[in-house]
Amino acid sequence: MTTLQDLDQLKQAAALKAVDYVKDGMVIGLGTGSTAKHMVIALGEKVKAGMTLRGVPTSQETAALARQSGITLIDTENRWDIDVAIDGADQVDPAFNLIKGGGGALLKEKIVAASARQFIVLVDHTKRVPALGGTFPLPIEVVPFGWGSTAREIERLTKSRVVLRERQGNPFRTEAGNLIVDAHIDRIDRPEELESALNLIPGVVETGLFVGRTDILIVGTPQGVDVQYAPRR
Numbered sequence: 001m002t003t004l005q006d007l008d009q010l011k012q013a014a015a016l017k018a019v020d021y022v023k024d025g026m027v028i029g030l031g032t033g034s035t036a037k038h039m040v041i042a043l044g045e046k047v048k049a050g051m052t053l054r055g056v057p058t059s060q061e062t063a064a065l066a067r068q069s070g071i072t073l074i075d076t077e078n079r080w081d082i083d084v085a086i087d088g089a090d091q092v093d094p095a096f097n098l099i100k101g102g103g104g105a106l107l108k109e110k111i112v113a114a115s116a117r118q119f120i121v122l123v124d125h126t127k128r129v130p131a132l133g134g135t136f137p138l139p140i141e142v143v144p145f146g147w148g149s150t151a152r153e154i155e156r157l158t159k160s161r162v163v164l165r166e167r168q169g170n171p172f173r174t175e176a177g178n179l180i181v182d183a184h185i186d187r188i189d190r191p192e193e194l195e196s197a198l199n200l201i202p203g204v205v206e207t208g209l210f211v212g213r214t215d216i217l218i219v220g221t222p223q224g225v226d227v228q229y230a231p232r233r
């Protein structure tokens with residue numbers, strides 16, 4: 001049986017491999033979550049060893065960890081030029097498409113991944129799935145105004161149960177002040193089409209579908225770290 005501690009070691013192994021792709025002087029998009037945390041700490045070690053790096057954090061949690069680790073953060077409300085973004089994911093399909101947003105940071109994560117020259121995704125082997133959906137609901141960020149109607153439109157489109165995310169009995173708020181609804185979709189066969197259709201629903205801010213964005217997938221497995229290069233789009 002794989003314990004949570006074992007999985008954390010696999011996430012860490014993937015993160016350590018990812019920092020091999022980071023070179024002196026780069027601007028790094030810093031993801032959010034338990035896997036990305038290992039990557040930020042490992043980058044901090046590189047900085048302590050003399051490397052110059054600057055980071056674009058995808059959450060306040062990551063920003064705090066980056067500062068503690070000695071990574072300089074750039075002004076996120078200005079133009080930026082990201083060399084490589086490195087982040088975790090909740091699911092990865094055989095075409096390297098992702099579900100992200102388990103931690104609720106999907107909006108900033110997608111902006112950062114979309115603007116980086118290279119996007120490196122880190123997972124443990126349990127996140128690889130034959131098709132997205134099923135075991136992990138799709139997070140969708142929606143504006144609070146009329147969120148119930150937005151959720152109903154999402155239910156109609158996806159023919160799935162859509163649930164407002166809560167934290168400690170209250171609606172979960174994203175850093176942008178929005179809500180997250182989780183769509184329990186059995187199987188997402190055409191993620192690109194679904195992403196486009198969801199983005200057309202008024203009130204949807206962003207979805208946790210990351211389609212065709214992965215450049216490099218690094219998988220921590222009990223047999224070692226597996227690095228895969230996504231075909232060029």
Ligand SMILES: O=C(CO)[C@H](O)[C@H](O)COP(=O)(O)O
Pocket residue numbers: 031032033034035036087088089090099100101102103104105106109
């Ligand atoms: O998308 C995310 C946060 O919004 C995370 O990358 C995703 O949830 C994976 O998290 P973890 O590395 O903790 O398993």
